[in-house]
Amino acid sequence: MKKIIIIILILILGLPAFTRTITGEIKKETTANTHRIYDVLNNKPVEGAKIKIPAKNYTTETDENGTFILGTKINSPTIMSIEKSGYKPESVTLKAQSSSPIVIGIEKTTPQDIILETDMIHLGDNSFSENSAHAGDFSIRSSGAFYSKDFSLRPLKETENIILKIGSIIGIDTLHAQRLGQSGVRTSYSSPPEIFCNGNKIAEIKINGDNQRINIPKAILRGSEILNITIKTGKNLYKTTSVDYDDIEFTNLLLEIK
Numbered sequence: 001m002k003k004i005i006i007i008i009l010i011l012i013l014g015l016p017a018f019t020r021t022i023t024g025e026i027k028k029e030t031t032a033n034t035h036r037i038y039d040v041l042n043n044k045p046v047e048g049a050k051i052k053i054p055a056k057n058y059t060t061e062t063d064e065n066g067t068f069i070l071g072t073k074i075n076s077p078t079i080m081s082i083e084k085s086g087y088k089p090e091s092v093t094l095k096a097q098s099s100s101p102i103v104i105g106i107e108k109t110t111p112q113d114i115i116l117e118t119d120m121i122h123l124g125d126n127s128f129s130e131n132s133a134h135a136g137d138f139s140i141r142s143s144g145a146f147y148s149k150d151f152s153l154r155p156l157k158e159t160e161n162i163i164l165k166i167g168s169i170i171g172i173d174t175l176h177a178q179r180l181g182q183s184g185v186r187t188s189y190s191s192p193p194e195i196f197c198n199g200n201k202i203a204e205i206k207i208n209g210d211n212q213r214i215n216i217p218k219a220i221l222r223g224s225e226i227l228n229i230t231i232k233t234g235k236n237l238y239k240t241t242s243v244d245y246d247d248i249e250f251t252n253l254l255l256e257i258k
Contacts, residue, residue, distance in 0.1 A: 037066050037082060040105035049084040049106070054120045054139040054251070070102070076136050079168045081118070081251055082106055089118045089252040091167035092210050093134075112257035116149045116229060123147060123193075123233040124171070124247030131184030133177055133208050134170035138249055145245050146232040151255065153227055156218055160257050164195065164214045164229065167252025169205060174234065176206040188238035190246035196230040197221070216255075229253070 037049045045066025052059050058072045074094050080102075081091040087106045094102070109115075124142045128135055156162065173190045177183040192204040195214055198221070203214045221227060236244035 034067050034069055035102035036104075037062050037068070037084075038103070038105050040107050043105075046084055046087070046106060049082055049087070052081045052083070053078060054081065055079065055137040057139070077134055077170075078137050079120070079170065079249075079251060081120075081167065083118055088113060088254055088256075089115060089167060091252045093168055093170065093208075110257075114151050114153070114255035116151060116253035116255060117147075118252055120249055120251045121147050122247065122249045123231070123245070125245045126247065127244065128171070128247040129185050131186075132171060132173050132247065133183040133185075134249075135247075137170055138247065140249070142247065146230055148228060148230040149253070150226055150228050152225055153221065153255075156221065156257065161218070162216045162221070163256045163258060164197075164202075164216055165252075165254040165256060166205070166212045166214075166250055167254070168210045169193070169212065169248060169250040170208050171246065171248035172205060172208050172234070173246050174206045177208060180207055182208050188236050190236050191234035193234050193246070193248055194232045196228075196232070198227055199230075229255075 037046045038044060039046055045062070045064070047062055047064045047066060049062040050059060051061065051068050053072060055078050056072045060068050060071065062068045075096055078094050079091055080094050081089065082104060083089050084106060086108055088109050090104060090106050092104065120139055122138065122140045122142045123145060126142045172193065173183040173185050174192050175189045178185065178189055192206045194201055195203040195205065197216050200220045202216055205212060233248050234246040236246065
């Protein structure tokens with residue numbers, strides 16, 4: 001058995017950095033085209049998990065061994081999303097086609113989990129440079145400059161915390177994204193997307209990445225039964241005559257109570 005370890009390092013400037021390690025075992029007969037989804041709790045294969053590549057309009061499912069074949073070429077960084085009833089949605093930004101199998105563990109949901117979104121959401125004005133971060137991966141038209149979702153929440157215990165997890169986010173053209181080589185735009189840069197809860201700003205997302213987690217202060221949740229998460233895209237900071245929104249895409253919004 002050969003162990004494959006994929007380490008995804010997530011950096012959020014101004015917020016704590018999180019490291020997520022995805023591990024699994026691959027059979028020797030597995031080819032470069034065959035990949036695997038497994039349950040992180042028991043390491044068993046997950047059958048019937050839906051695999052989506054939104055930019056390619058491609059969908060497939062895992063078989064009884066938790067394996068799947070990616071029948072589309074990946075020539076640039078591309079989001080792959082994994083969905084399965086009873087499990088938390090997962091996503092990862094794949095690099096260009098490689099010879100290494102993709103091995104991803106997914107977690108079962110708990111009664112406390114709140115899945116806000118599994119679709120791909122595009123924010124902005126549909127006007128962007130081909131050098132914008134992951135511009136070639138944009139798959140849908142913009143729904144506007146912001147996304148908003150209401151949800152209900154039971155009272156939290158003193159020991160509990162609530163975390164907003166963004167599965168994957170691309171298209172961010174901030175100065176920080178430029179410095180990391182994520183954005184190829186050199187004539188301007190944008191302000192970062194902003195995250196709000198109940199009208200209170202709780203975070204800025206300054207670079208593109210997977211599994212970005214944001215702690216929601218419990219103080220802004222008290223006294224409310226219906227709450228709201230809003231994500232606003234950034235603006236071109238060099239544009240002075242009219243508003244030029246940064247085009248971004250994200251998927252898999254999940255609220256976890258820990």
